[in-house]
Amino acid sequence: MLSPATAISRPRRWDNPFDPDLAVGAVERILAAPVFRDLDPDRFPPGLLLADIVRNDARINRYQRGDIVVREGDYGNSVFVILTGTACVLYAGLPDSNRAMPRRRRSVWRALSQLWGNSPEIETRTLSPRSGAVHLRADRDRAYLPDIDRVMAEQSIIPLGHGDMFGEISALSRTPRTATVFAGTDCEVIELRWQGLRDLRARDPGLRETVDHLHRTRSLLAHLAESPLFAHLDAETRAVVAEEIRFENHGTQELFPTGEVPSDSSEPLAGEPLIAEEGSLADDLIMVRAGFARVTEHLDHGDRTVGYLKNNDVFGFEELVRQWRSGAARPLRYSLRAIGYLDILRVPALVMERYVLPTLPEHLLPTETPAEAPSTPVWKRDESATGIEQPLVNFLIDERIINGTQSMVIDLDRCTGCDDCVKACAATHDGNPRFVRQGPSHGDVMIAHACMHCVDAVCLIGCPTGAIQRDLSLGDVHINDETCIGCGTCARSCPYDNIVMVEIADRAGQVITDRETGTAIHRATKCDLCAGQLGGPACQRACPNDALVRLDMSDPGELVAWLRR
Template sequence: MAEITATISRPQRWDVPFDDKMDAAAVDRLLAIPPFSRIDASQFPKSTPLRDILLNDTSLRVFRKGEVIVREGDYGNSAFFILRGSVTVTLGKNAIPAALLGRRETRKKGLLETLGQLWGNPAQPEMRDVSRYQSAKTAARGGVESRGPFGRTQSPFQTPGTAVFLHDVPAVLKGGTATLQAGVFFGEIAALGRTPRTATIIAAEGSELLEIRWQGLRELRLRAPEIKQFVDENYRKYSLENHLRETPYFKDLSPAELKIVADQTRFETYGAFDWQTDYKKNRDTDPVARLRGEPVIAEEGQYANGLILIRAGFARLSQKYNNGERTALYLARGQMFGLREIAHNWRTKESTPLRYTLRALGYVDVLVVPTSVVEQYIMPKIPAAEMPPPIPPLQGNTTLVSPLDQVHGKIPTDFIEFLVDNRFINGRATMLIDLNRCTRCDDCVRACAAAHDNNPRFIRHGPQLGHYMVANACMHCLDPVCMIGCPTGAISRDATGGQVVINDTTCIGCSTCANSCPYNNIQMVEIRDDRGELILDQEKKPVNKAAKCDLCLEQVTGPACVRACPHDALTRLNMQETDQLAQWLQR
């Protein structure tokens, strides 16, 4: 029997704090200023007390004038609270030229490192460098990038350390700006909503900020209503107008008009934030019952009370079809519903009702701009060429076929139902396999293993519709619910590409992400040392780590699975890019 030798401490949530420079004095200082001073510490459980959250999940950061704090398009895993000074928010898309933002690309393997995989990959599965874990805390406290297992570069922190300065901010700005003063939160939408940053924010002067990683922010919002209220008020005050300005049809509004529209806009939330729990429980039930159980946001046949903008999550667009309901399309963040009906009624003075029902798929966060506001402020500004086409009248009792159906008719209805029912619409890099071309050679699996230290990171198996299979590979979701419960932030988005990646060093093997993933695309693996022996904790239990597809982030060629398929059977597709999907289906 093999001798078991390697033993390490079982990893814990705060083994690697967000910033080791945070101390009791810094926490005392925070607790003396609002809104933290108003928090009732007794509402926090003993396992995660308020003081420990502030000590381990926050970082005091000083920014010099012109220093970039967050960049538009980056995936953020933390929010900021301005303690001192002020920051400039750049408004409008690409307000600062990308070249000036110093965006750091994920490090790719060099040619020699790439070739080295041919002979350097370990022979045993899931091998790790034990010393890596033992020195993790030390490495983290040094604040330096550390080497991951087998030479992979991994940063224990989510925030890149290199500062980027814009020395002459007004000169490089293309759009307008807004200023946020001390006492304001920002970045919480991206951090909690698992979405990209919508604006670049620069220190307007020497400023001190409290950076809170999202795990801590989540606890604060959950236990302290003051923080939740504070954050929500901030959103309405500072971010809503920016959000609306970036929405098509709203961009031509004057600042005064935009403010009126923002004031009239309602926030509505449907479904649960951690929707995956219910989804997993109910996914094998009758699809009709499931559809009827989805919260209705707006119903077919009703008058359009407002223009609905999807702020986060997904919605199903369905239409009555004889005795059932047919899914026509799915909507995600940034898309809108009801504009065509409102525009039609505004032009013709008719009262044509909504032609589709909009239902929440899991968790949906919407903004509702009342119809009267849309008619008064938006409609007159839309150029005739951009105006949605009129709605043709219903003929007899035939089922309405709208231009929307025709556009998306390229994707068969049953395929849309399949994607929606299984929530594959969430995927940004969904692995689709055409089984009519796949010869089951497993070259894709072998390539994946070769690119990951001989460990395949997906299974060539999964739900099927006809000759299409969605394989069990991480889809790098638009809404990665796997990140919700991670206590250490080990699972996070890559700042540039948005791929969902796991930091092997800070993963404590709690399985929360694997259990949360609605698609069973994360595996828990028992790790081994370089002799192939299991690595154990003090209680002699095997240490587990979460493992999944990382989209070959470090490989120069991109996903090895796609490149390795000799028969054009496998692809990775963003389910929001319906045109690409249709093209692939119609090859």
Template structure:
């Protein structure tokens, strides 16, 4: 029997089909086969393989002054310049959050009367620049300051980090002349990386040159490493990729590598009899391998990719050399070993308690930075939360109270405000966005055209189309709607604040410990 796709796998499968059958962005046209064959980065592919993969390779033209990539947006394609020049620009000022929609009189009265009942629980987690104004660039080789610019020319590739690892673009890329580019959607980019050795080596080299040192410096564990030690790690590190459900390391196998998660989620599980018990999960910036390398033992748990995963692999000898020069890092790793072994022991002693952790992984809750939960032990199904949401949004609620159940909580059909909002990828008008430095993913009803790309792109089905007359288009459309955390409302999300029993809460579920404690 063919196993059922997880939501992430289903979304990936759908995106692959879309990428091969329709233009990935407005104005993109197929590349003629003869021109495809002339591209350096496909050399080594047979004509049969090139015809197969070439169905997903496109070309697009830009006029002087056109913005190709924009700061804060997520991308699902890399670009290779064929002719012309582009410029990388780090904005002097970053986009501010969009103002909230005007309140109607009933919403305003309820908001004023509701003050003093306890502010809603929500997460700020502002993503800001460092105090001196620098930010991390995901595609370029420097912690650049606002106003930084660099020139790109024929043969240069850009956008690949966002496409592979779902980092938002940290810069604008603007055409400074008429420009023609090859467009490589993410599924094609992954396939080329895996099947064309020279291309894969180029992508890995660009990551090492442009980004790895910055990533190492921003991972708390490595932040204090001397620059020369990070430089040595950068020279020896290897970038490796894994597909959904692919095993990265097996419990009991020799442990010879240290892994740093660059993108995606990784499940850690321990085998007990015929059952794999979920212990925890890893996300961007997390790491694994410290137990086996420090204790000189086999892998104590199995690592499996929950989705497409990008890892930085550091070999045993390079890992040991780094520790020898930085005793404080070794001290931190020993503390991490103790914590991880405690998690492993907890899973073995309490298999039923960690079952909810597995559910949270499989249903995508671990992606959420503000997940709406309803405590079924205290909820009376009065629907005040739904009415409050509707009153705040002009009569149309932005969530459905019914949803999946985990432990004694119901998880309504409401946007999770994911760490990596894949729903934003590919919107033809930019109507769905997350203003830089904010938590809310917003949909602009004036620029939404009802194409449903975000609706179909949400793996958790939390974006709902509703009938709407678009004054921009002058016709009826199915407007994409979703929870926006009541952006601009002083008390935070209305569903939480107006619940008379305190049953509705908003929780950041990125941390596995929070998930375990909440659902155990």
């Protein structure tokens, strides 16, 4: 006899507020604080009141002097406003500090106990009729600077005070933090998760203009400070250079655009906007700020792909150096096209010649036969060593596999179809494998339908609760099962179809339903790289033929070394 089905109220966005304990008085303090007090409540509709956004998407954090608020390189999804006290921005490398430990692996006992603790029913959940509020604070010890006085004396820092905002770059662009911010004094800081920031920006033009201005100016200075071509400049010179740089964006938000290219087009690259054309004069240095760009060269009556550029790569550098040395204009060797959505910066040639090239360290200047110059495309940096064949280059770029930091690559020459990888994945994940052993292929190389933990993880866009987010330490993309409301936004956003919505069941195998509507409750599922498991991804460990591997596709050497093993 089957047990009665479990019915729960369908989760909603604000079932899990950022701080469940946020008091009414704290909400009033936030609404009266800079940034928030200038917002017009009348711009917000009844179902999305300003006070409700603050109550559910904001919290007040308290830090002691020296505590690290955000760390350069960590992924984050929130913006901060200083309520009391001061904070300091540090763009230089972080001195030794008590860094929080990354996500812990399970103990041997817990890993073994999972084998007999799994439910025989797939996607089993243990849920109360209504899940309690989940506190979304990251499970990490707070890091701090052990010698803050020495840091402040020896490092170049930027002070922030009451009402100053920071963290908007990472919150808006889904990229790692560009600087470290620590408490200069004991302070209180308002933290607003990005879903709330999104709603505030959408309703208030003034806030949108303020945040976007900060995003542009601060991200630019951080970008220059990180770039090998500009890192040697002092802060004052970098600021002068920044004033002359032009922002541009090209393409669409879709990695695989539809409808833009005529069906009868004979040009395979017609859907990728041309940014710079081979043979034209090099009058700018182009820096990739976000996204991907295809590098091509003319061949016969068409174009041949020679590689791609990603975040922090540059284009046109070799030509600019040569015309600076010779005093004669040089044409571009390659063309550059946007893949999906691309943000670039254009640094005028005159600015490069006046401020950058004369003081650039010699080892960064190309020789007459530049094999490793910064502008050389990723897949062409050492063609003799990598041996990447042209059709494989085209495949990896055309299928946007270059976006993956943990792509599941299968050697079809060795794969016997035993499905041990699938069985191992199922045994680790509620009886349901988190990938499909199929996918686009070229020759003997197949990219399985498994989450690639992308450089530009567009699945993060639009999640109403922030249930899908990056791990703060490792950068892997994970789904918080308790805060996922089953809306399917992430699954629809993933251009690779690597996120699947599944019905969940109780311990008796009955589908869990929505108490109000009677419809099945769903959750988003995908590869989580076997987070917490000993030994890493079970799929790779289970393959008896060494036919499966997880690879970072920004390094062609990894792929070639594995194929030649």
